[in-house]
Amino acid sequence: MSEVPWVEKYRPRSLEEYVGNSEAVEHLIRWVKNWDPKGKKAALLYGPPGVGKTTIALIVARMFNYDLVEMNASDWRTAEKVSRVAGRAAEQGTLYGQSRRIILIDEVDGIAGEDVGGLTALLDVMRKSRNPVILVANDIWQPRFSILREVCELIEFKRLTSRDIVKHLKRICAMEELEADDDALKVIAEKSEGDMRSAVNDLQTVSYGRKRITVEDVSWLAVRNRILPIFDALKLVFYAKTVNGAKSAFEMVDMDPEMFFEWVYENVPAQFNAPEDLAEAFENLALADLFLARIKREQNWKLLSYALEYMTAGVAVSRRYSKPKWAPFKFPSRIKFLSALKARRELLNSLAAKIASKTHASKSKAVREYLPYLKAIAILNPSLCEKIGKNLGLTEEEFSVLGGLKEAPEKPSRVKYARRR
Ligand SMILES: Nc1ncnc2c1ncn2[C@@H]1O[C@H](COP(=O)(O)OP(=O)(O)OP(=O)(O)O)[C@@H](O)[C@H]1O
Ligand SMILES: [Mg+2]
Structure with missing residues (x-):
């Protein structure tokens, strides 16, 4: 079972549940109430993230019993797309007696980063709209938004108290x-x-x-906010005075749980010298690893606190016989190893692309069917191989792959290691 994020679960559905920014809220309600196709077609709600701009648009639509047509402007890359999607929605009005609509265009900052067409199309949609349009943005003071500022009713939302x-x-x-x-x-x-x-x-x-x-x-x-360097966080784990101190380590670094796991895992052997402590620490890390795997598989983030507890407090309390001693912290070798593998894969990929384009084959066919011959030629007739390499336009690195690509060794398993005692 995965937990619904509370920001969604408790997103206010009515004005009673909505807090703060009362002036802006009143302004918006007044504007929607008095909306007139001859006046300003759109309101532009702007302000810092997470203060309820999107939410109030949803609430107001519900209050007036309008249908809400919602669009996320950051999805719009091209003018064509903007006018196709938004244009249709904006023009349709009260035909067939259906209820009025509000067009919500969210995350306007994201629109047309490189492409001015998106913005032009947005203005066009507003001009044609027979329904109130609500635009939402964080930063409207960029020069490219100057026209938008002129033609919209500006409504500022402030940080909440x-x-x-x-x-x-x-x-x-x-x-x-x-x-x-x-x-x-x-x-x-x-x-x-x-x-x-x-x-x-x-x-x-x-x-x-x-x-x-x-x-x-x-x-x-x-x-x-004072993000600790990883070494200080590791000190909190390995030299913890209290369980809570150890637990706080993860919160203080800006790192994902798996990466943090790798750091702790790498450094356990150097920090503990008593075999009993080592066994205990690895046992706890193995449990943390199991939780991490399950979180990944089931997206069950509720389990994260267990994983974190095993890899921080669990490791900290494993120290019973080992005396704290100074040892330098090491960068996780598995990470180094995996990035080397990744570089290797990328190299193989670019080589395959070159072979594929010359042979008009797919990349996978290039690897499967042509690469083995090239490797054989490299051994049997190096000068021919060199010519082929030049013809393919290979870099030196790509060429070295022909000299014999070793099969990637199996990724070492952490759990297996931890369980071996
Ligand atoms: N004024 C508020 N009253 C109650 N809850 C709020 C309020 N503002 C935000 N929230 C909560 O925060 C979540 C995010 O709010 P919302 O998406 O409306 O923010 P936003 O201002 O649109 O942010 P962004 O600029 O990042 O899009 C909502 O789901 C809601 O749970
Ligand atoms: Mg929003």
Whole structure:
């Protein structure tokens, strides 16, 4: 079972649930109510991420009982696509007595990064529209948006106050039957810097496996912005004084869990010298690895806290007989190994592409059927091979592949290693 993100689960569906930016909200409602095809065709909602711009557009459409035609502008690469999709929707009106529509065009910043056509088409759609258009953007002060600024009703959304954020978090806690200290919610709110999406995500992360949230549980948020170098995070694991200290290590680095796993895994042997401790640490890492694999397979992120606990606190408490000693931290060798493999694959791929284009075969056929002959020629008749290589336009590196590509060795398995005792 995978957990629904709370930002979706608790996305406000009505004005009562929506917090903050009341002036902007009133402005928008007034504008929709008084919308007149001869006036400004579109409202442009702008402001920082996660403050409810998209959400309020959805709520307002529902309030007026309008159908919402939603489009994400970042998907639009070309003018043609914009006018095809949006144009049709905008022109259709109250034919056949169907209800009015609101056209929502989200993430306008993403439109027409390189291609001005997208923007021109957007303006055209607005001009033709017989329905209110709501545009949403983060940054509207880029020069290329100057016309958009002129023709739209501008409505600014501001960062939310901590008070507003706490109010929404409390509602979520109540629905989730989660007990949370006011101060803990305040820490989350303050750390989010007015971004409700990030606050709600933090609340969900912190609450995994907990029924109650205290200030202590959220204390790591306070240092998150000060991202630690990986070595400092490893110190927290290997020289942990408390279980919570070890657990906080992962939160403090900007790294995905699997990469963090590799770092811990690589460094366990140098940090622990007692065999009992080593065995215990690897046992815990094996469990972490199993959880990581399951998360990947089932996309079950709820399990992440278990994986993290085994690879941080689990390793930290494995130290019973080993004395803490200084040893330099090492870069994970599996990562090095995998990137070497990747480079090898890329090389083979570019070689195959060259053979394929000369022989009018597919790349896989080039590898399967032509490459073995080229390799044989390289051994039997090196000078001929050199000529062929020149003719194919091979780089020196690609040419070296013909000299004998070794089969890629099997990727070493971490779990197997950990289980061998
Ligand atoms: N004012 C708010 N009141 C309650 N919840 C909110 C509010 N603003 C945002 N949220 C929560 O945060 C999530 C993200 O909000 P939304 O998508 O509306 O942000 P946005 O301003 O459109 O951000 P972006 O600029 O990144 O698109 C919502 O699903 C909702 O759960
Ligand atoms: Mg949005």
